[in-house]
Amino acid sequence: MIRPEIPLAGVIGDPISHSLSPRLHGHWLKRYGLKAHYVPLHVAHNALADVLRILPDMGFVGVNITIPHKEYVLSLATQISDRAALIGAANTLTFLGNGQIQADNTDGIGFLSNIRQHLPGWTAASGPALVLGAGGAAKAIVSALINDGAPKVIVVNRTRMRADALRDHFGARVETQDWTRIADLVGDVALIVNTTSLGMDGQSPLSIDLTRLTPPTVVTDIVYKPLETELLATARQMGCETVDGVGMLLHQAVPGFERWFGYTPMVDDDLRAAVLAP
Numbered sequence: 001m002i003r004p005e006i007p008l009a010g011v012i013g014d015p016i017s018h019s020l021s022p023r024l025h026g027h028w029l030k031r032y033g034l035k036a037h038y039v040p041l042h043v044a045h046n047a048l049a050d051v052l053r054i055l056p057d058m059g060f061v062g063v064n065i066t067i068p069h070k071e072y073v074l075s076l077a078t079q080i081s082d083r084a085a086l087i088g089a090a091n092t093l094t095f096l097g098n099g100q101i102q103a104d105n106t107d108g109i110g111f112l113s114n115i116r117q118h119l120p121g122w123t124a125a126s127g128p129a130l131v132l133g134a135g136g137a138a139k140a141i142v143s144a145l146i147n148d149g150a151p152k153v154i155v156v157n158r159t160r161m162r163a164d165a166l167r168d169h170f171g172a173r174v175e176t177q178d179w180t181r182i183a184d185l186v187g188d189v190a191l192i193v194n195t196t197s198l199g200m201d202g203q204s205p206l207s208i209d210l211t212r213l214t215p216p217t218v219v220t221d222i223v224y225k226p227l228e229t230e231l232l233a234t235a236r237q238m239g240c241e242t243v244d245g246v247g248m249l250l251h252q253a254v255p256g257f258e259r260w261f262g263y264t265p266m267v268d269d270d271l272r273a274a275v276l277a278p
Helices: 021-031 045-058 072-076 082-087 107-118 136-147 160-170 179-188 230-237 246-252 254-261 269-276
Strands: 008-013 037-042 060-065 092-097 100-104 129-132 153-157 174-178 191-194 218-221 241-243
Touching: 008 021, 008 045, 008 254, 021 037, 021 254, 021 269, 045 060, 045 072, 045 092, 060 254, 072 100, 082 100, 082 107, 082 136, 092 254, 107 136, 107 218, 107 241, 107 246, 107 254, 129 136, 129 179, 136 153, 136 160, 153 160, 153 179, 160 174, 174 179, 218 230, 230 241, 246 254, 246 269
Parallel strands: 008 037, 008 060, 129 153, 129 191, 153 174, 191 218, 218 241
Antiparallel strands: 060 092, 092 100
């Protein structure tokens, strides 16, 4: 890829004003003294194909993709990574020149790297995982857990049909159970992951019975507003290791920044503070 003198990148979504990605990438660009820019781009579904064709001529080297375009964008890419194809969605596009668009999904990388930054040496192979939810984020996380050696991933969702579809997609190492069985399941897994919006500011609470939860189960939540959800607070009080969700956002951004700007950025306390600043 031939880099423009001042390379541009950004994040595309509809809506987009809520995105923390400009703050995240902007911090890295300033830290490394790079003459480049990262901007939010509000693009509607019916304009996405035209916008992606034009961006490289404007100096863009790549973009992140967020809701609601992560699945549709695969039909516009010319190269699709194995993990994006398996998950059925992409969050990172790289413009290769001559109209070529490479699509990747780095959500799973972000999820695993976040846990390992907090718990060095952790591996999904340590035991079964319980995943709450069956949406796009759950799909990426289930894929990452399987690839990292999880012996079994149990998926529960309020609508059982969506969990079953995820099981059918990934095969024998994925098991589904009814949402009402969570209280029994939490005592028999090494990892619990909330991928739903329950417990997020402005959303309904995640009301589950954690009575059987015991250390050394690791509990993580992809919600990061609030940073410590009720799930994490309760698990911490019960002696479990907990991992908040903002690190997944930070780590999933690393591969794109590296490809677009030629630097491997650090995820550290300064970055967290910059992204979480009021």
